[in-house]
Amino acid sequence: MKEPWQVIAPQLSCESFPHLLPIAELLKVDFDRSCSRAIRNTIENIVSVNTGNGVHSDCYNVTNLLMRIENPKTALATGRWAASKFKTGPMKAIAYEVCIKLAEQWRDASSNTNEPLKTIQKLDPLWRQTKTQVALQEAGVPETVYGSLLQQPASLIVKICEMVTTGRIEDLHDLTNKIGDIYELDCDKIRLHLLERWLDDGGKVVVKDKDDRELVRRLVSLAKGMASPTAFVCWASPNEAQENQLSLVKQVVALKALCASTSREMFEHCLHSSVQEIRDRVCDLLYCQHLLNVVRSPSTFGAYNKLALVRSLWKSQARSAEGLKLLSGLCLDYGIGDVQLWREILRKLLDYGMMNYLKRLLPALSGHLPQS
Numbered sequence: 001m002k003e004p005w006q007v008i009a010p011q012l013s014c015e016s017f018p019h020l021l022p023i024a025e026l027l028k029v030d031f032d033r034s035c036s037r038a039i040r041n042t043i044e045n046i047v048s049v050n051t052g053n054g055v056h057s058d059c060y061n062v063t064n065l066l067m068r069i070e071n072p073k074t075a076l077a078t079g080r081w082a083a084s085k086f087k088t089g090p091m092k093a094i095a096y097e098v099c100i101k102l103a104e105q106w107r108d109a110s111s112n113t114n115e116p117l118k119t120i121q122k123l124d125p126l127w128r129q130t131k132t133q134v135a136l137q138e139a140g141v142p143e144t145v146y147g148s149l150l151q152q153p154a155s156l157i158v159k160i161c162e163m164v165t166t167g168r169i170e171d172l173h174d175l176t177n178k179i180g181d182i183y184e185l186d187c188d189k190i191r192l193h194l195l196e197r198w199l200d201d202g203g204k205v206v207v208k209d210k211d212d213r214e215l216v217r218r219l220v221s222l223a224k225g226m227a228s229p230t231a232f233v234c235w236a237s238p239n240e241a242q243e244n245q246l247s248l249v250k251q252v253v254a255l256k257a258l259c260a261s262t263s264r265e266m267f268e269h270c271l272h273s274s275v276q277e278i279r280d281r282v283c284d285l286l287y288c289q290h291l292l293n294v295v296r297s298p299s300t301f302g303a304y305n306k307l308a309l310v311r312s313l314w315k316s317q318a319r320s321a322e323g324l325k326l327l328s329g330l331c332l333d334y335g336i337g338d339v340q341l342w343r344e345i346l347r348k349l350l351d352y353g354m355m356n357y358l359k360r361l362l363p364a365l366s367g368h369l370p371q372s
Contacts, residue, residue, distance in 0.1 A: 005029055012038040013045070014061035035069045036078045043082045046091075056091060063098050072106035076119060083126075088133045096127035125151075131182050132156070139175045153183040157190050161222055173225030188226045195219060219257035283333050290326055306334040310341065318344075321352050332364055 004027045012020055017038040024034045039062055046056045062082070069075035079102055083095035100123050107116035129150045136146055145163070149156040157176045180187035198218055268274055273281075284298040294313070295301040310330050317323030328345050330336070342365070349358055 009037050010041070012041055014038055014042045014058055014065050017065060032069045032071050032074045035065050036074060039065055039078050039082065043085050047085050059091060059094060063094070066098060066102070072102060072109075072116070075102045076106070080123075088130060088137070090134055093127065093130045093134050096123055096130055099123050100127055128153075128182050132179055135175055135178045135182070139172060141172070141175070153179055153185060154190055157185070157187060158194055161191065161194055161225070176225065191222050191226055195222060198222075216257050223257060287326075287330065287333075306330060307336050307338060307341075310336060314344075318348055321354055321357075324348055324352065324354070325357065328361060332361075 008020060008024060008027065008029070012024075012034060017034070021034065025031075042058055042062055046058055066075055066079055066082075069078065076099055079095060079099040083092055083099065086092040086095060100120060103116050103119045103123060107113050107120065110116055132150055132153070136143075141160070141163075146156055146159065149159060157179055160172050160176050160179075163172060176187050176190075179185070180190075198215065264275060281298070284301050288295055288298050288301050291301070291313075294309075295304065310327055313323075313327060313330075317327050324345065328349075331338075331341065331345070346358070349361070
């Protein structure tokens with residue numbers, strides 16, 4: 001003949017528990033034991049029938065019953081067992097979260113907090129990693145992408161940001177923000193670090209639009225993920241302090257990305273400058289990059305007499321096609337209308353056979369020179 005507990009134990013579940021509890025009490029079965037068995041039976045049933053990855057309807061009842069167990073060690077043992085039975089998904093994350101709440105209650109009610117604190121320290125990373133995996137699964141990120149980075153959340157966010165910019169997975173900025181919330185990280189700070197790193201990696205090749213287009217696109221994509229564009233605006237703003245941190249060419253790239261990632265109104269408001277003033281600034285930066293041996297900074301470049309500068313550069317720059325482009329660009333961008341100088345530039349361009357460049361230059365030059 002079976003013992004009474006052996007008869008009642010298989011029948012216990014979260015649903016039947018209120019009805020069978022009086023019988024269990026008559027049989028003098030320990031309350032915690034009855035709760036634990038009801039939870040285990042319910043979990044085993046959920047696992048056997050729930051093939052999806054959602055939250056089962058019995059989850060709330062299991063949590064309720066788990067919180068009623070009086071002995072904290074029994075409650076935690078049951079909760080951790082439940083977590084171990086679930087595959088990675090929302091149910092597993094909820095189980096770990098409930099376990100942490102149980103450990104915190106144990107800590108608050110105990111005179112000796114060492115053991116509950118150690119338990120919390122073990123459970124907390126499991127809960128965070130599980131929640132992160134759930135977020136990654138929901139976003140469709142394959143496990144091969146994040147691998148061991150679950151234990152390095154900042155590196156994981158960087159990895160995801162790089163995925164966004166290469167277009168392998170569509171907009172994952174919400175995902176990085178979720179991971180930041182889980183680990184209490186400042187995602188915008190990480191993005192700014194990544195902006196600087198990308199400029200360090202790619203700034204050296206930025207000379208022409210065709211060269212910097214991809215880098216600008218990456219910066220814009222990253223900037224649009226920021227909670228507040230103000231952080232990016234402050235970082236990319238042209239000022240003396242920034243000049244000491246970014247090379248001239250990198251400032252140009254940062255300003256291009258800033259312009260493309262914010263509205264005209266915000267652009268002008270945050271920089272306290274008009275778009276035309278910023279365009280002039282970019283122009284100064286570009287020429288400074290080409291004339292590093294002549295000018296030291298954009299501020300000193302702005303003070304130069306541009307006609308005198310072109311004449312001083314003539315001997316060294318007029319010997320090459322690139323030098324002639326630089327001289328003609330300076331004359332156009334800074335409104336130099338000296339007829340004799342332009343006659344010499346055009347003659348040199350013809351000597352070098354730069355017909356395609358002349359085709360683009362002459363329409364821009366029309367109306368630039370004084371009328372005879």
